[in-house]
Amino acid sequence: MKFVVTVTALLTALGACVAENRSPDDVAVYELNSRASDRIPTVSGEDALMYLADKLDISDQFSVGSDSTFGDFISSKAPLRSKQEKPDMVVVINGANNLFDTPSFKVADKDGHFHRSVARHLFRKKATGGSASELTSEIRVVAPSVKSSSLVDHFRLFDDRLVGLWQHYTGHRQAVLGGVSGISDRLFVNELSQLVHLDEVAADNQTTVFMTLVSLSSVGRKAGFDSHSYNTACSVVSDLLTSLAQKYDVVVVAVPENHLQKAVDKHMQKRNLELATVFKRTSGSSSCFTSQEACEAGTSKCSGHGKCIESGKECWSCGCSPTKKDGKTTIWAGFDCSKKDISAQAHILLWTGLVLIVTVGAGIKLLAGIGSETLPGVLDAATLKKSQQ
Template identity: 25%
Template sequence: MRLVAGLTAAALSGLAAAANQQSAEVYLLQSSWQSSPETPSIPKEVARHIFLQRTSRQRYGSDLRDIPGSIDTQTAVDHLATFGKTPTPLFTHADKTDASQLVVILEGTAAEQSSRLKEKLGQNAAFTISDPPSATANKHLMTLFRNLGVASSQQCELSAMINPFEADCWAGPSSVVKYDLRASPETLDALFDNLSRLDKFVADGDLEVLLVLLPESSRSSKLNHWSAAAAGAAADLRRRRDAEMVISDQDNTTPKATPPAKKPAASSGSGSAAHRAKPIPQCFPSLKSCMADTNSCSGHGECVNKYGGGGGNSSDSASAPASSCFACVCKATVVSPPEKGRKTKHWGGNMCQKEDISVQFWLIAGFTVTIVGAVTFAIYLLFGVGEETLPGVIGAGVSRSK
């Protein structure tokens, strides 16, 4: 009897926890957006793809393999097309720039705060997230954005973040920021005080905003990732990393010394074995880490900040902002002395470790196609001449001998 009572109490507590789980509201502030009276409810995986599609600095290819079975793929694609970033028209003036993309995640939103925000905005939520994950999942999500170079520093207040021309808080055309309303409830008041400025930026087409209101009940959720995959956001980051290893010319020309049995080590000039064993990311947070993990771009280039205004040697690990993205820029090298003829090699790859032979390939391919076409055309002409009938005058002058 006690066992049955215990099972019943556990089941009722589970149902109560599921009932207390509130959905997260997402508001879309966009100049061409018209709110609908019906608010769709989408899973967290689709919402994550919408965030990535809006903030991606390159063309985002959606990998929808992590979409749960509760929603079909076509419906997920429709949500991405509806709530994602509007594609640039084909025939657009060169001086026309896309609006900056801002995603604001507000944790610990109370029901009263959500109602006030809805009243101030004067519109319904664009969509709701049916299963908002925990605060741990939000930290993983911000780490993903930070590795992609789009997450902003938490030191910037919301009143400064809504200005896309604020150079101290914006390092590119998109940004993601997260605030905890339970720890800093004044953030919502700052949003209310600056709604007129925000509306002006949105109306002028300079800014598009996603406001994600995560309820307080989601803070202790058992969902620790925004993605349904086993590794969540970490797996998504690994798919964006290049699994190639660091290669240097000295590895092929200089014989390696046998390391001691107790403490193996490698010389600093040829790169350590640990550097060659781990995958190299597309972005490094500092110049020092870029130079160390790529073996100085394999000696064929230099590390520069993709999204910074200065060169690669203008920032270090102490002064580089959180949104810095240092990567290798490859340079050409001369591999033969001038008296024997100048021979230049071009390099590619995320560590400048590959020789770029695209020019040679296209020369050989173009020459081969041209020669094959010319020979085929000549054979066709020869067959055409052989098939022509002789004129009748030649046949009339021939007589049979008696």
């Protein structure tokens, strides 16, 4: 049973991955809807798992050893919890060396058992009392029933929407996001778009969301964990999680980069290959959606500048149509008909210029030819007679 408290406060996220003192083997746990404590305890993985199980109302499916300090730990944390009823969200983030200002507690997790158990065992135990669904490879939900979860329908065709979601998000927030649109890491684009999409819909209070993210690890390895790109990625992720805390009771399990990377490496390689196929299929000139519905979802109905047409077997793509406004015709291009086709105007100017050049050249040549020709006999004789006089 959950402990209900009288104080609610949102933990403030910093704008970057700030410095924090902790052992390389410690995992930081942030409760974004609980009040921060002056004391940050470090507990065993067993006690931490039991604490999270209690938050998710499944503590009766777990047990602790006789030497456990769980009783003292939960007694110290209970008064800090939120009293608001919200759906639960548990997010495991790999490569998050430091993500928010102050963790609720730290976990001595040298063997990685704790954070693996959060991602697997907590989900399985929670699923025994409800209906489990996989929204994406990163998000799973447990709800009283599939029909009762608004998230299931919301994430239908997500792969088809992915590129469009990313472009819309970065395009409308460029001034705020700074260099985030320059981060081309597929894992980051995918996971950030999922957080954005998740923030667009409300879930039932009986729903529990489990997420596992690895893109910060990917960005950090490519750009460096002290780079602007990595700090920007951290900032955007922390801001989105803080926003989600308005709708969910969010717990973030931040796993440092040096923690059991072999399993993460294998997952990242597999997911990168999957996403490469998704990006190729749903963006660029060779985009090919599997149905008209998927095409319309992935292109926002061709941005209103065309319609989805069947271009092959199980292949739908946008057929762009020109629009006319104030007597000016605009030709559209791109996989979603969202870009103005300046190449058409360039072709018109090019060919018009070539025609003018050819015409002028032909005129000059004609005049030159006329000037060099001999006069007809009658005119030539008259000219000769006049010159002799």
